[in-house]
Amino acid sequence: MSDAIALAIEGLSFSYGNQKALDDINFKIQLGECTILLGPNGAGKSTLFSLITHLYDTRQGRIQLCGFDIKKQSCLALAKLGVVFQQTTLDMDLTVDQNLRYHTALHGMSRKLATERIQQELERLNMYERRFEKVRQLNGGHKRRVEIARALLHKPSLLLLDEPTVGLDVASRKNIVDYVHRLAAEEKIAVLWASHLMDEIYANDHVIVLHKGQIKANGTVNEVLQQTDTASINEAFHNLTRGQTA
Structure with missing residues (x-):
């Protein structure tokens, strides 16, 4: 391939x-x-x-x-693979930072690397100043930004x-649509x-x-x-x- x-x-x-x-x-x-x-x-x-996320097993093909x-x-x-599901999967009682650190831990990142990646992704989405707020305090658009940031922390090649x-x-x-299209064009991520x-x-x-x-x-x-x-x-x-x- x-x-x-x-x-x-x-x-x-x-x-x-x-x-x-x-x-x-x-x-x-x-x-x-x-x-x-x-x-x-x-x-x-x-x-x-x-099937792409392997929630279902591939039987044919x-x-x-x-x-x-x-x-x-x-x-x-x-x-x-990075994934943003239709229904939110953030923990509402944790802060933005805590949600993202949980994800970096699942991917085996060191604390130093996790801190760098969280700052980078949140800054690109204008959410870094709100990293210590609980997710339930955010509006729908800001929650989506956090979920997109989380999906990109491990630098995936494909964003679903x-x-x-x-x-x-x-x-x-419009902000989210524009941002994802810029990601594809500038970072060469497939979407x-x-x-x-x-x-x-x-x-x-x-x-x-x-x-x-x-x-x-x-x-x-x-x-x-x-x-x-x-x-x-x-x-x-x-x-x-x-x-x-x-």
């Missing part, structure tokens, strides 16, 4: 009993590339994320993170985000972002449309528009999913 490939999925299928959730999924994400995953409810997005097989080399593969802006106000959403909001897609993003467990479109924004003969991603999504909402 090329060193530039952060995530490679080949022939991935998954079923819940007789119900097929994913059917022969194939795609790659390169370092520095921001890929937006679109799909209606029940399309298979959550199942796909559960292959998932590789930076060349490491998620099933055969799970520790090495998962070390390359599951609808991270749900419930946030417009300004907070896989599940979203149902079309305005979170930038012109140079890659887009994957997932519908009923199958990939219906995969390419740059322009490529998807050409494939579907449409003028906007919203129109393309509507046509590919027969009008179902994301």
